[in-house]
Amino acid sequence: DAKTTQPPSMDCAEGRAANLPCNHSTISGNEYVYWYRQIHSQGPQYIIHGLKNNETNEMASLIITEDRKSSTLILPHATLRDTAVYYCIVRVAWLKPLVFGKGTRLSVIA
Amino acid sequence: DTAVSQTPKYLVTQMGNDKSIKCEQNLGHDTMYWYKQDSKKFLKIMFSYNNKELIINETVPNRFSPKSPDKAHLNLHINSLELGDSAVYFCASSQEGNTEAFFGQGTRLTVV
Numbered sequence: 759d760a761k762t763t764q765p766p767s768m769d770c771a772e773g774r775a776a777n778l779p780c781n782h783s784t785i786s787g788n789e790y791v792y793w794y795r796q797i798h799s800q801g802p803q804y805i806i807h808g809l810k811n812n813e814t815n816e817m818a819s820l821i822i823t824e825d826r827k828s829s830t831l832i833l834p835h836a837t838l839r840d841t842a843v844y845y846c847i848v849r850v851a852w853l854k855p856l857v858f859g860k861g862t863r864l865s866v867i868a
Numbered sequence: 869d870t871a872v873s874q875t876p877k878y879l880v881t882q883m884g885n886d887k888s889i890k891c892e893q894n895l896g897h898d899t900m901y902w903y904k905q906d907s908k909k910f911l912k913i914m915f916s917y918n919n920k921e922l923i924i925n926e927t928v929p930n931r932f933s934p935k936s937p938d939k940a941h942l943n944l945h946i947n948s949l950e951l952g953d954s955a956v957y958f959c960a961s962s963q964e965g966n967t968e969a970f971f972g973q974g975t976r977l978t979v980v
Binding site: 849 | 901903909910911913916924956958960967969970971972974
């Protein structure tokens with residue numbers, strides 16, 4: 759699976775959009791981009807995933823660049839409960855387990 | 869109902885003991901995993917089971933032995949516990965064709 763690079767930490771004001779970047783320059787054509795988050799020692803939680811097109815669900819939006827070498831997770835209105843470590847993961851198939859990197863620690867500030 | 873449940877949530881034990889952690893999922897998934905999160909917060913895959921068959925063993929010491937009695941359960945047995953085994957262990961499950969994995973709440977193992 760391709761390697762991902764994320765900033766180690768970010769801050770965001772409560773109520774503002776949180777934009778979390780991820781670089782995956784070696785991604786191959788059949789690899790998906792996944793985002794998970796881990797809130798203070800809880801189990802990781804799935805957020806969203808995509809292949810080429812931008813995706814949106816009730817939690818977040820995922821913007822993937824046309825060349826697929828980077829992506830951005832957008833939390834449209836961050837709340838204090840969104841404070842967590844966010845992991846960007848590139849993965850070929852469902853059968854392969856998720857490989858977690860260091861992630862980005864997002865702190866939402868009141 | 870909890871989708872993926874682990875027991876116990878906390879486990880404190882002495883070096884050299886043998887202990888087990890249990891995991892159950894009620895989602896009807898056919899694939900289950902064990903992950904270890906150490907003190908530096910790195911999450912590492914340990915084992916992956918599909919339909920009760922071991923498909924991935926990521927260079928884990930053979931003191932760790934997973935057991936899957938059925939598709940809904942994946943237990944982790946650890947022999948001769950060492951200080952370095954102290955960590956949080958997460959169980960997870962997913963379904964073929966479905967890309968979302970569900971994680972349990974974790975078991976914090978402390979070896980003293």
